[in-house]
Amino acid sequence: MNALELRLVWTGITAAWRKEILAYFATPLAYLFIAIFLFCVGVFTWDVSGFFDTGAADLSPFFYWHPWMYLLFMPALSMRLWSEESERGTRELLLSLPVSLPGLVIGKLLAAWTVAGVALLFTLPWWLAVNYLGPADNSAIILSYFVSWIMALAYLSLGSVVSALTTSSVIAFVLGTVGGFLLTAAGWPLVTSNISALFGPIAADLVAQFSFLTHFETAQRGVLELRSVVYFLSFVAIMVAANTLLIAYRRSGRR
Amino acid sequence: MLEVNALSKSYLSRPAVAGVSFEIAQGEVVGFLGQNGAGKSTTMRMIAGVLDPDEGDARLLGKSILTERNDAQRHIGYLPEGAPLYLEMTPRSHLRFLADCLGLTQSERREATDRVIADSRISAVADQPISSLSKGYRRRVSLAGALLNDPPVLLLDEPLDGLDPIQKRAVRALIARMAPDKAILISTHTLEDVGMMCSRVLIVDHGQIVADDTPTALAARSNGGLESTFVDLVSTEDPRL
Numbered sequence: 214m215n216a217l218e219l220r221l222v223w224t225g226i227t228a229a230w231r232k233e234i235l236a237y238f239a240t241p242l243a244y245l246f247i248a249i250f251l252f253c254v255g256v257f258t259w260d261v262s263g264f265f266d267t268g269a270a271d272l273s274p275f276f277y278w279h280p281w282m283y284l285l286f287m288p289a290l291s292m293r294l295w296s297e298e299s300e301r302g303t304r305e306l307l308l309s310l311p312v313s314l315p316g317l318v319i320g321k322l323l324a325a326w327t328v329a330g331v332a333l334l335f336t337l338p339w340w341l342a343v344n345y346l347g348p349a350d351n352s353a354i355i356l357s358y359f360v361s362w363i364m365a366l367a368y369l370s371l372g373s374v375v376s377a378l379t380t381s382s383v384i385a386f387v388l389g390t391v392g393g394f395l396l397t398a399a400g401w402p403l404v405t406s407n408i409s410a411l412f413g414p415i416a417a418d419l420v421a422q423f424s425f426l427t428h429f430e431t432a433q434r435g436v437l438e439l440r441s442v443v444y445f446l447s448f449v450a451i452m453v454a455a456n457t458l459l460i461a462y463r464r465s466g467r468r
Numbered sequence: 469m470l471e472v473n474a475l476s477k478s479y480l481s482r483p484a485v486a487g488v489s490f491e492i493a494q495g496e497v498v499g500f501l502g503q504n505g506a507g508k509s510t511t512m513r514m515i516a517g518v519l520d521p522d523e524g525d526a527r528l529l530g531k532s533i534l535t536e537r538n539d540a541q542r543h544i545g546y547l548p549e550g551a552p553l554y555l556e557m558t559p560r561s562h563l564r565f566l567a568d569c570l571g572l573t574q575s576e577r578r579e580a581t582d583r584v585i586a587d588s589r590i591s592a593v594a595d596q597p598i599s600s601l602s603k604g605y606r607r608r609v610s611l612a613g614a615l616l617n618d619p620p621v622l623l624l625d626e627p628l629d630g631l632d633p634i635q636k637r638a639v640r641a642l643i644a645r646m647a648p649d650k651a652i653l654i655s656t657h658t659l660e661d662v663g664m665m666c667s668r669v670l671i672v673d674h675g676q677i678v679a680d681d682t683p684t685a686l687a688a689r690s691n692g693g694l695e696s697t698f699v700d701l702v703s704t705e706d707p708r709l
Contacts, residue, residue: 220571221538228568232554239556302552306613309516309548311541312569464520466479 218313225316226323233294233324247332250286254278254336270347275339276357276433280397280426283368286332288389290325291372292382295460299380308464318456322366322373322449329365333358353435360432363445364425368393370452377459393425400424469494469543469651470621475514475524476675477507484510486675487524492651494620497643499666499683500655503702507675508655509549512623515653516546528621542570545619547627549655551610555599559590559609562598566613580616588612589638603630611639615646622652628661640665659694663687669694673702 237243254275258264262274298304307317340358343349372389379385398404400421409417421427428441470492477485485507492498502508513519515526517533517540526533531540554562560581567577585594588608593601598609607630614622627643628636643652643665656662662669663683671679671686678701679686683694690696 224569224571228565231568232557232565235561236554236556301555302548302550303554305513305518305548306546306552307569308518309541309544309546310566310569311538311571313538464518466477466519 221311221313222316222319225313226320228312229317229320230324230327233321234327237290237324237328243328243331246286246290246328247335250282250332251335253286254282257282258339270343270349272340272343272349272354272357273433275336276361276429279361280364280429283365283425284393284397285390287325287329287365287368288372288375288386288393290328291322291369292376292385292389294321294325294373295377295456296379296382296385300382304460304463308460314460315453315457318373318453318460322369322453322456325369325373326362326366329369330362333362333365350435353433356432356435356437360429360437360441360445363442364429367425367445367448367452370449370456371396374452374456374459377456396424397426398424400426400428400430469529470515470653471527472511472515473525473527475511475521475526477510477514477519477522483675485514485521488672488675488677489524490670490677490680492621492653494651495648496668497647497652497654497666499662499669500653500672501657501659501662501669501698502672504657506672506702508672509625510675511672512546512625512653512655513548516544516548516623517541518546518548542617543619543621545614545617545622547610547614547622547624549625551607551629553598553606553609555597557598558595559585559598559601559605559612560594562609563612563616566616570617572617580618583618584612584615587615587642589635604632604635607631608635608639611642620650622646622650624652625655626657627654628656628658636661659698663694671698671701678702 257278258275262277264274295304298307340354343354344351371392372385375388375392376382376385378388405417405421408420428438428444431438431441472488472490475485475488476483488507488511500508500511510519514521515533517537520534528540528543531543533540554565557565563581563584564577567580572580585591588611590605590608590612593605598606601609607627611624611627614624628639631639646652654665666683669679669681669683669686670677679697686697687694690700
């Protein structure tokens with residue numbers, strides 16, 4: 214890739230990021246997303262997990278729910294990224310512009326990731342509250358926030374791909390949620406124990422290695438495993454490539 | 469400025485465009501006439517790089533839309549069918565997004581946006597949400613987007629659709645003003661518009677060009693003028709069937 218191509222990609226990223234951020238915050242979408250996300254995470258952390266009953270000054274009851282929350286909330290953010298372009302006919306306008314497709318795909322994805330990051334930022338007072346309650350393992354908390362945000366990008370990248378498959382935002386949401394559920398549940402003890410009973414522990418371990426849950430759990434323990442970060446980033450790279458190919462494929466005129 | 473060579477496209481083995489070739493030079497305003505489904509929009513999409521042809525190529529100022537897509541697209545202003553827009557944006561922010569995609573600098577962007585807002589007569593609504601605008605204003609916002617980088621080649625798919633007579637007159641005047649510096653291809657159903665705007669007419673039927681002449685010469689081919697000539701040249705069978 215030469216300097217001119219890189220510049221085209223960068224132009225695409227910045228143009229699409231700015232446009233999508235405007236779209237999220239010019240409508241109630243981002244505000245509703247952040248409010249409902251904070252409410253649900255709050256209910257599950259403080260009420261369902263009984264945060265105050267644990268007697269420990271840590272945020273593990275909070276991070277425990279992240280993958281399960283993301284599998285519902287991230288498709289809600291990503292569902293319109295490409296389906297709406299098809300539905301409105303603006304995809305034709307985008308394809309007529311001298312701009313890099315991978316740049317547009319990355320820019321849109323980064324905009325959705327920014328909104329997810331803002332939602333996470335609003336949970337920082339809980340971190341302060343935990344430190345107020347007692348000595349907390351702040352390095353584990355920082356690591357969990359970092360990996361959680363990267364995991365959110367992985368869910369969003371999957372949602373962006375399914376959004377490129379359909380003209381309906383609702384269908385994109387449903388498909389994104391189903392896909393996210395499969396990638397989450399693959400590491401759930403209930404699923405891995407059944408796979409182990411049916412196909413043996415090696416098969417169970419192999420399936421669990423493809424789960425977001427497995428790779429996020431190591432971070433929750435305060436351990437930064439390079440392979441987990443590589444896993445999430447590789448997943449995102451594959452999804453971005455698939456997303457770009459799907460949009461480019463529309464140029465063929467085939468449905 | 470625009471060379472179209474044997475463009476062909478089929479959908480499910482039914483030819484939509486079959487070997488269309490033509491050239492448009494600077495200063496020409498060419499009307500692209502045909503029934504619904506005759507292949508006008510498909511041809512425009514292929515020239516704009518939105519749709520890949522099965523065969524053939526289009527060159528814009530010598531740049532191939534197939535092998536030098538980005539370079540070729542820099543020379544095109546394209547108004548797609550239906551004038552799609554980002555409804556939650558204002559005309560100004562919509563134009564800013566297009567300018568960002570074109571890689572314009574801040575000062576170029578400001579200058580270009582102000583120019584096309586004035587040319588398209590949308591100053592009064594430039595900061596209102598597009599969703600609140602009438603069909604006529606939306607069409608003009610789309611047209612402003614197509615003119616943003618002052619491209620030498622304009623592809624306008626039904627540019628006058630949805631405009632009232634006063635707005636139509638203003639757009640015709642804008643096209644006439646730009647015409648000497650550009651090659652313009654206008655798809656339309658309205659024969660009256662062709663007579664008023666175009667220096668040349670291409671009539672397309674079942675994906676093929678069946679006539680290429682001036683409006684006056686085409687009108688002289690039959691007693692009933694351009695409309696009679698058009699009816700004589702195109703098949704009465706619906707091309708979509």
